[in-house]
Amino acid sequence: MSKKLLTVGILALGIVSIFGVSQAFAYRGDATLVGPNHTEEREAAMEQIMTEKDYEGWKELMTEDGRTPGVLNKVDTQEEFNQFAEAYVLAHEGKTEEAKAIRAELGLGNGQGHGQGNGGRGNGNCNMAE
Numbered sequence: 288m289s290k291k292l293l294t295v296g297i298l299a300l301g302i303v304s305i306f307g308v309s310q311a312f313a314y315r316g317d318a319t320l321v322g323p324n325h326t327e328e329r330e331a332a333m334e335q336i337m338t339e340k341d342y343e344g345w346k347e348l349m350t351e352d353g354r355t356p357g358v359l360n361k362v363d364t365q366e367e368f369n370q371f372a373e374a375y376v377l378a379h380e381g382k383t384e385e386a387k388a389i390r391a392e393l394g395l396g397n398g399q400g401h402g403q404g405n406g407g408r409g410n411g412n413c414n415m416a417e
Contacts, residue, residue, distance in 0.1 A: 324354070337375040342368040361394050371395075 321330075329348070336344045342365045349356055362371045374389035390396075 337372045340365075340369050340372045345372075358395065367393060 332344075332348055335341075336348060345368060346359065349359060358371075362368050370389050370393055374386040374393075377383075377389070378386035
């Protein structure tokens with residue numbers, strides 16, 4: 288019985304882990320999906336930040352609660368943020384190809400491990416899907 292319980296526990300943990308990871312990576316680069324930290328208030332704040340191209344406000348929002356997302360390593364100047372914000376706006380307008388091109392130029396992937404982001408899975412090819 289102990290082996291059976293241990294096996295069931297490991298399987299349950301594996302399923303929960305897979306679900307959590309897929310939820311965390313599903314939204315990156317896809318304006319139609321929301322991330323794990325999504326709230327209506329945060330979405331409204333992000334919308335305002337992106338339309339106003341408020342780089343400092345974006346950094347503050349992205350690092351609240353001690354978070355350190357990898358995108359901060361890629362978008363680390365006002366000029367890069369302006370491009371990133373433009374990609375955000377384009378994606379929300381349904382202009383995904385234009386948004387993908389900008390994200391690729393910034394070295395951002397598509398949330399499927401094809402970018403140059405943290406995690407060691409990137410290969411430098413930016414095939415964009417946040």
